[in-house]
Amino acid sequence: MLKVFLVEDESIVREGLKNNIPWREYGYQFMGEASDGEMALPMIRKIRPDVLITDIKMPFMDGLALSQIVTQEIPDIKIIIISGYDEFEYAQRAIRVGVEQYLLKPITRGALRKVLLEIREKIETEQEQKNYLETFQNEMKEYEEYSRRSFLEKVFGGVLSVQQIYEEAAKISLELGGPCYNVVLLSLQVKRQNPELAGQEPEGFDRVKEAMFRYFMRFPEYLVFRWNISLYGVLIKGDGERMEELKERCLTNIEKICSEEEFSMEWHVAAGEPVERLSLLPECYTKVNHILAHRFFNPRQHILTEKDAAEFLPGKEIKSFESVDSAKVNPEIIQGFLREGKQEEIEDFIKGYLAGVKDALESRLFRDYLLLNIRFTTVHYIETLGIDQQEVLPENDPDRIREVSVNSGNIQDYMQELLERALTLRDRENENQGKRVLNKGLEYIEENFSEDSLSLNSVAGAIGVSGNYFSSVFSQEMRMTFIEYVTKKRMEKAKKLLRQSEKHSGEIAAEVGYKDPHYFSFVFKKTVGCTPREYRNGK
Secondary structure (H helix, E strand, O other): OEEEEEEOOOHHHHHHHHHHOOOHHHOEEEEEEEOOHHHHHHHHHHHOOOEEEEEOOOOOOOHHHHHHHHHHHOOOOEEEEEEOOOOHHHHHHHHHOOOOEEEEOOOOHHHHHHHHHHHHHHHHHHHHHHHHHHHHHHHOHHHHHHHHHHHHHHHHHOOOOHHHHHHHHHHOOOOOOOOEEEEEEEEEEEOOOOHHHOOOOOOHHHHHHHHHHHHHOOOOOEEEEEEEOOEEEEEEEEOHHHHHHHHHHHHHHHHHHHHOOOOOEEEEEEEOOOEOOHHHHHHHHHHHHHHHHHHHOOOOOOEEOHHHHHOOOOOOOOOOHHHOOHHHHOHHHHHHHHHHOOHHHHHHHHHHHHHOOOHHHHOHHHHHHHHHHHHHHHHHHHHHOOOOHHHOOOOOHHHHHHHHHHOHHHHHHHHHHHHHHHHHHHHHHHHHHHHHHHHHHHHHHHHHOOOOOOOHHHHHHHHOOOHHHHHHHHHHHHOOOHHHHHHHHHHHHHHHHHHHOOOOHHHHHHHOOOOOHHHHHHHHHHHHOOOHHHHHOOO
16 A cells, blocks of 8 residues: 555645545555645654645645655655646646646546556556666676676786776776775685584575675775685775774674684684775785785684784794794694685795794704605695695605705795695696586576576575585686576577567566566566567567
């Protein structure tokens, strides 16, 4: 039922309209009445009716003044002006303030019925279009995330000029204005030691993602983005004097969001230092990555800063291997990096790993232990991926081992080559696995894209992977999002049916996966540029 409110200073007319019009029969609920605009305004603000019927000439506040205020406060309201004055000037003024209909007294029941039914149909159509647009935008939200990530990859990679940054940002409706910038990165990983969660992605990933986007999208100073399957980020922009406050607020809320999921996930967040130019964002991003690389050495510390990274730089004296903290050479540090590290983090990781034991490397016994620990941990990890150890070991490995054993200065080079090979093989295996998953997904989509229940999660479930993982693999390999791909497939089939069959639009909608034929027409026009009928007629 649509809500209607009546304002009329003549009590006879007001009572007649209130009591003699079958409001419910026309789809309306009569919500209230007033004798002038001044009395009506606070009631309208409280009730927020869909339709306002008001006389034009009234004491204290006339109908035009009331309409002008109401349309500013309730933009979607429909207004019907009634008047005994058949003057063109009133009609002109009524149109200027957004009045929907202009009726002259005496008002007949038939005339008002016609107007009310027309307005109801218009409101329902507008609401339907609004719902369609909202549904369409929700479906395209994944595309927006992908576009944002693709854009930021270029920004942080330093491949765009400042002018190009602004041009690219405008294309995807991103506001980047701000005298200062900073970057915060959040790493999320499944808690491996929890046997209940082995081999699956916990629901916590989706909850963290939704909470992150829900919170940070409320504030123009934050631009939240998803970098890859396990890494999220926030680009902070604002005045220089507020950057510290904005960074602390960002870290506090990330901690609050992630702490609720600590049972299922490991999380680490790193914050950079502010820069005053967009052109300096690659430098800021590199520094944050450097800080985040130290998460492997102190897994219990969730919030990492530049100070934490500095603790792993060379300089601390260790006189003998007996004084080395055993936690610093725990094989799990190497294992963690092999699972989650990136190629660009290798150098920082090695420096941090060796910094805490630098002087102890003078002991050949300790050096041999460290070297073999690194070697066998890496070999074991590669073999768990189904890859032969010979693929990861450097050429002339026995000779290299002996050389490093004798000369500690070569241990960093050996580690660099070993880890580079291991991460290359890991990424190759992940890519191959991703392609296998993608091919299964594409086969399933090809067979089921006409099903209205098809979704990213239903495809992921059918092929036995998580929605998060499938979404990441799909957009990376296909260079488009899942919903873009499915919509494209559906529209291609719809266009073929429109040209090659006599089926009406509703039948075609059902055949290509849309329960609602009106929504099908809406999506068709949005993506193809014309209505199904216009397309069929060759326009």
